[in-house]
Amino acid sequence: MKDAKVICAFxxxxxxxxxxxxxxxxxxxxxxxxxADSKAIATELIEQIPGVNVIDCGxxxxxxxxxxxxxxxxxxxxxxxTQFGGIRITGLDKK
Numbered sequence: 643m644k645d646a647k648v649i650c651a652f653x654x655x656x657x658x659x660x661x662x663x664x665x666x667x668x669x670x671x672x673x674x675x676x677x678a679d680s681k682a683i684a685t686e687l688i689e690q691i692p693g694v695n696v697i698d699c700g701x702x703x704x705x706x707x708x709x710x711x712x713x714x715x716x717x718x719x720x721x722x723x724t725q726f727g728g729i730r731i732t733g734l735d736k737k
Contacts, residue, residue, distance in 0.1 A: 649675030650705035651684050653712055655694070658725035666693040669728025672711070673697070674704040697731050 651673040652660070659667050671688050673696055675681045685696045699708060711729065719727045 647675070647677040647680040648702060649673055649677070649680050649684050650702060650708055651688065653705075653708050654715060654729055656715070656719065656725055656728065659728065660691075662726070665726070667691060667726075667728065668693045668730075670695045670697045670731050672699050672708045672729075672731075674699045674702050674708060676702045695730075697734070 651671060654672050655667065655669060659665075659669075671691075671694050673681060673684055673688070675684075681698060685698070688694055688696050715727055715729065719725055
């Protein structure tokens with residue numbers, strides 16, 4: 643699999659939110675990867691989910707940082723008795 647093109651996506655969106663088809667998701671999806679074409683395909687698919695905005699965080703190495711947000715979100719969801727908490731990155735120019 644040395645030619646595999648890997649991207650990181652959906653780490654910061656709860657599975658409960660993704661499986662709930664009655665409520666619109668209201669958060670950003672952070673993605674990272676080294677292959678621009680793969681990120682473009684993922685972005686096109688993710689943007690079809692109502693309420694989700696894609697944020698390209700750069701190379702795949704940033705996946706380590708993105709993944710570290712997951713325990714924070716899980717903890718916040720537990721503390722606030724919800725399964726749908728997410729994050730929104732603000733102040734970025736839309737491309």
